[in-house]
Amino acid sequence: MFGKAGDHNPGGTAIRKNTTPIQMLRNDDVGLDSKTRSFCLSSSHSSSPIMPQQTIPACPHLPQVTRQLRITHAREHRTACREAYYIACLELAQSLWQNKRPAQAILQLDKAMMANIPANSTTLDTHPIPYRAMLWFMINTPTGSFVGNPVRHFQHLASRMNLKQPQPELRTARAWACLHLAESVLSHEDYPRDQRQLNKENLEIPNRYAVKAALIERSPHQLEKTWFELAMSLAV
Structure with a gap:
């Protein structure tokens, strides 16, 4: 069952407000910007026939994997960027997560959300846009794991x-x-917005109601707003 903020997952410690896990980026550190993403996504890792023994529980909102996947797992589907790419990114996110690399797992969910999935696709019937998986990662990141x-x-x-x-x-x-x-x-104190960018670029972050309106207007999937709202309700 999906846990709310503060729930504990076997093998992991929830990241709760006012909690500072070891090795997390602090206020004056650089977040997962483009350089960090490029470094993470370009790293080459060999595959293994089975998952290493020292893994953490799988995310229940992603496809299950039995092998440690290469970082290039989704590459062959990247040009088309359709359903096969979407599923491959979700699978790779699961593999990275179980191998205690939550920051890279989050990047793969980012990539999955960039797939161009048509409105009539049945892929999302089984694996909806991964808002719940994204939330689950942030709640259940083990202490000491790098999440940025x-x-x-x-x-x-x-x-x-x-x-x-x-x-x-x-x-x-x-x-x-x-x-x-x-x-x-x-925690807003430990994981702040980039205030420097906000000031320099006069950037205004849309509130969640504006975000939901944008999802309704832009998404070809009628249930996308509902998927986001469900994840938000589980986070409160």
Whole structure:
């Protein structure tokens, strides 16, 4: 059963407000900006026939995997960027998560949310847009695992979206949605917004109601607003 903020998962410690896990980025550290994302996504890791013994429980909102997947697992589907790419990113996120690499797992969920899935696709019947998985990662990140500053990461992702790629407005709305999920379960003191960017660029972050309106307007999936609202309700 999906846990609320503060619930404990076997093998993991919930990241709760006013809690500072070891090795997390602090206020003056750089979040998961483009350079960090490039480093994480370009890292090469060999595959293993089975999962290593020292793994953590799987996320119940993602496909189950039995092997440690290569970081290039989704690459062959990237050009099409459709259902196969979406599922491959979810699978890789699960593999990275179980191998105690939550920051990279979050990046794979970012990539899954950028897939161009048509309205009539049945893929989302089984694996909806992964708002609940994103929230689950942030709640259940084990103490000592590197997760960066998800709030700052989503702020940068939303405000620096590549407008030349397909459906940039929808991708931006999803990134803002994830920022609100992060802020609902993480300490504002330990995981702040990038105030310097806000001031320098006169950037205004849309509230969750504006985000829901954008999802309704931009998403081809009628249930997307509901998926986001469900995740938010579990975070409170």
